[in-house]
Amino acid sequence: MSGTVTDEVWWRQAVVYQVYPRSFADADGDGIGDIPGITSRVPYLAGLGIDAVWLSPFYPSALADGGYDVADYRDVDPRLGTLADFDALLAALHARGIRVVIDIVPNHTSDQHEWFQEALATGRDSPERRRYIFRDGRGAEGHEPPTDWVSAFGGSAWERVADGQWYLHNFAVEQPDLDWSNDEVRQDFVRTLRFWADRGVDGFRIDVAHMLTKDLTEPLPSQAELDALPRDGLHPLIDRDDVHDVYAQWRKVFDSYDPPRTAVAEAWVERSRIPLYASADSLGQAFNFDLLEADFDAAQFRRIVAANLDLASRSGSSTTWVLSNHDVVRYATRYGLPHPQRGADGRPALKHGTEWLLSGGTQPALDRDGGLRRARAAILFVLGLPGSAYLYQGEELGLHEVAEIDDAERQDPTFFRSPGIDKGRDGCRVPLPWTREGDSFGFGRDHAHLPQPAWFGASSVEAEEEDPESTLTLYRKALALRRELQSDESLEWRDTGRADVLAFVRPNGWGVVTNFGSAAFDAAGILQGTPALSSTPVTGRVVPGECTVWVRPSAGV
Known part of the structure; x- marks a missing residue:
């Protein structure tokens, strides 16, 4: 690809900002963020310099899983607004040149969805019930679930209904899995895609793009047998090859529009299988989650970058870079905690931050300043890379995870289904602080649906807009300069002579150097040009510890 971005490929090197609607801005004062609230903040989003907004679910929902339990795929939750409000938001963003990506949740519906209510009412073997995955139980009277499978949120993956059958839910009990072998299911989602x-x-x-299609041929395997099976395209539940039949149909829908609609897969699959989702015949792009699990470590970052650029070249897509989202501990906090223990596969034994959250944010001790310093260095490194970058609301403020949430105030089903094991994801979903003071720091007129800590005021938009050294200011400068830095989707590594320092140059001469260590590094012999931006103050071309510098090429270079 050349350095010119056309309408059809705008997504290849886009900066996409994830909005979690219920925690972004509350216009009507009920404590829950809403669509008009987002619209009121469009000038802020435009000023940030992003290319697109990704909206997490805003559909009617009982909020059993933060809106990912969808009761109606073609409407807006009345607590969040109306379709007219959505249209107004879309128009406001488009008027600022900001594109809009929305979440589609196809693996399961809410148990409040009209279809599931019909499945319960019509009974066994009805066409309505065959939209979902129902099975008879084990034992003489079917009192035992069909298998011992465990839900991703803890507990059994099966739930019994009044007539004795059981339905599959790979996530919360309120999220029954759809049966994607049913053509009615497939056609209905095509209608949903076209609707939006x-x-x-x-x-x-x-x-969860990798979990739609399933092979439930009897006899069903045990959980231990499932865990032992390779995820090579033939697994009964995860990353099956036949899921791409669904996406091939969707691709035809996307390509029928001018410009074609884009898609990105949330697919937690083996690295070698990511190109299947990112190919032009399938969804077109897939999330690269490796940095979500990485330490602030030069060797890990270089290995991840090299591997994912290679995957992108194999699929013909561009890669994606993600440091935070609505499912993980905020990366300013991750980088302020000791590195987690890792298994033979290099992955952390526990989600990074689990022990800290269980202690209420007291143990191990959080290095708040160090975590933020490393986070600022990491985001400049990431924004300098070829490919698209996905930002999560609040990271531009340098927000830390909120650990001080009482159990009685938590909302994430992960916490309730695994008490004492996982505190859940509420800490990264706390409503944003817009002002230094106020009952909800400017989020709304009154309280927020999750408690905000007192330290939020100092990290608010109001506080950081006035600070030329703030993280918000850094993001704004970086996103403005990124348009100059972008070029062909490649890079050339430079030998720094130090294992803890990475440096690369883009084809147009822009250079990036990140010092992951503590000792200063003289980059004069590595990158030619003038420092244009740094995550912490620099003198000349000397890069302090835990710092990233962008270098603009000299004239004529």
Whole structure:
């Protein structure tokens, strides 16, 4: 690809900002963020310099899983607004040149969805019930679930209904899995995609894209047998090859629009299988989650970058870079905690931050300043890379995870289904602080649906807008300069002579150097040009510890 970005490929090196609607801005004062609230903050989003907004679910929902339990895929939750409000938001963002990506949740519906209510009412073997995965139980009277499978949120993956059958839910009990072998299911989601694309939505983020299709041929395996099976395209539940039949159909829908609608897969799969989702015949792009699990470590970052650029070249897509989202501990906090223990595969034994959250944020001790310093260095490194970058609301403020949430105030089903093991994801979903003071720091007129800590005021938009050294200021400068830095989707590594320092140059001469260590590094012999931006103050071309510097090429270079 050349350095010119056309309408059809705007997504290849886009900066996409994830909005979690219920925690972004509350216009009507009920404590829950809403669509008009987002619209009121469009000038802020435009000023940030992003290319697109990704909206997490805003559909009608009982909020059993933060909106990912969808009761109606073609409407807006009345607590968040109306379809007219959505259209107004879309128009406001488009007027600022900001594209819109929305979440599609196809693996499961809410148990409040009209279809599931019909499945319960019509009974065994009805066409309505065959939209979902129902099975008879084990034992003489079917009192035992069909298998011992465990839900991703803890507990059994099966739930019994009044007539004695059991339905599969790989996530919360309120999220029954759809049966994607049913053509009615497939056609209904095509209607949903067209409904939103016709309204002007530019793209779709596909939730758990690797789990739609399933092989439930009897006899069903045990959980231990499932865990032992390779995830090579033939696994009964995860990352099956036949899921791409679904996405091939979707691709035809996307390509019927001008410009074509985009899609990105949330697919937690073996690295070698990511190109299947990112190919032009499938969804077109897939999330690269490796940096979500990485330490602030030069060797890990270089290995991840090299591997994912290689994957992108194999699929013909561009890669994606993600440091935070609504499912993980905020990366300013991750980088302020000791590195987690890792298994033979290099992955952390526990989610990074689990022990700290269980202690209420007291143990191990959090190095708040160090975590933020490393986070600022990491984001400049990431924004300098070829490919698209996905930002999560609040990271531009340098927000830390909120650990001080009482159990009685938590909302994440992960916490309730695994008490004492996992505190859940509420800490990264706390409503944003817009002002230094106020009952909800400017989020709304009154309280927020999750408690905000007192330290939020100092990290608010109001506080950081006035500070030329703030993280918000850094993001704004970086996103403005990134348009100059972008070029062909490649880079050339430079030998720094130090294992803890990485440096690369983009084809247009822009250079990036990141010092992951503590000792200063003289980059004069590595990158030619003038320092244009740094995550911490620099003198000349000397890069302090835990710092990234962008170098603008000299004239004529």
